[in-house]
Amino acid sequence: MPTVSLVVTDLDGTLWDHEQRTHPRTRAAWDEIGRRGVPILVATGRRVGSTLSALAELGLRPPAVCLNGALGVYLADARRFHRAAIDAADALAVLAVFRAQGLQPCVYVDRADVSVYVAANPSTHPRHVASFGADVVTGDLDEVCRTEAVLAFSVLGAPEAPAAAVVASIGSAGIAHLDRDPYYGGWSLTVAGPDMSKWNGIEAFCRTHAIDPAGVLAIGDGPNDTEMLTGAAVAVVPTGAHAAALALADHVVAPTSEGGWSEIVDLL
Numbered sequence: 001m002p003t004v005s006l007v008v009t010d011l012d013g014t015l016w017d018h019e020q021r022t023h024p025r026t027r028a029a030w031d032e033i034g035r036r037g038v039p040i041l042v043a044t045g046r047r048v049g050s051t052l053s054a055l056a057e058l059g060l061r062p063p064a065v066c067l068n069g070a071l072g073v074y075l076a077d078a079r080r081f082h083r084a085a086i087d088a089a090d091a092l093a094v095l096a097v098f099r100a101q102g103l104q105p106c107v108y109v110d111r112a113d114v115s116v117y118v119a120a121n122p123s124t125h126p127r128h129v130a131s132f133g134a135d136v137v138t139g140d141l142d143e144v145c146r147t148e149a150v151l152a153f154s155v156l157g158a159p160e161a162p163a164a165a166v167v168a169s170i171g172s173a174g175i176a177h178l179d180r181d182p183y184y185g186g187w188s189l190t191v192a193g194p195d196m197s198k199w200n201g202i203e204a205f206c207r208t209h210a211i212d213p214a215g216v217l218a219i220g221d222g223p224n225d226t227e228m229l230t231g232a233a234v235a236v237v238p239t240g241a242h243a244a245a246l247a248l249a250d251h252v253v254a255p256t257s258e259g260g261w262s263e264i265v266d267l268l
Contacts, residue, residue, distance in 0.1 A: 005215030065201030
């Protein structure tokens with residue numbers, strides 16, 4: 001097995017369970033990895049604010065790849081090490097695919113005063129909109145796609161049929177991920193830019209810190225983790241993960257609820 005030079009971890013369903021509970025063994029293992037001098041990078045579909053607040057509850061502010069590879073951020077001071085905005089033409093094409101299925105998505109942008117735009121009648125779950133707090137603004141999504149640095153799209157708690165139709169129709173305009181939504185019911189649908197994935201952000205972090213990507217150990221559980229599990233030298237997946245992630249696993253660890261994340265210490 002290669003020498004591990006970087007540990008990369010997903011959050012939801014991986015570092016913590018779908019009730020956002022982190023097992024004590026997992027938290028202790030994080031500290032042990034730090035003592036061994038191996039850096040840890042988070043790679044998540046969450047936006048920056050949600051990533052920061054959730055990790056702060058554990059007393060952690062690591063570097064993070066957010067929005068499935070769109071942004072790389074040092075959470076301690078908000079500096080960027082990576083950004084991959086979606087071209088306006090592709091953003092408008094993605095928006096059109098959502099609307100063709102009767103869906104009005106959340107549109108994520110990179111700016112200091114707001115991180116999410118929604119239409120007057122967003123299709124995402126109302127509690128998802130509420131979770132944005134002051135980070136969300138109602139606006140003209142066509143204008144947003146034309147003029148803003150668009151990073152991603154999402155509808156959480158979506159009905160299966162239109163969400164699956166978006167995935168089938170997205171073509172070269174973006175990369176869609178669809179999975180059951182443990183928080184809002186229904187399905188979680190996210191779309192990143194063309195050729196964009198968590199692995200792009202991981203590679204950017206490795207370049208910035210002169211880390212050999214051939215030494216990456218990645219752990220994740222969802223369909224949006226498949227690219228990083230494929231790219232990693234060591235792919236770790238918790239029991240009960242999505243079938244697409246399990247198919248790529250070099251090592252399957254105990255469920256997240258049982259602290260399976262802590263088992264990666266034995267792989268260093």
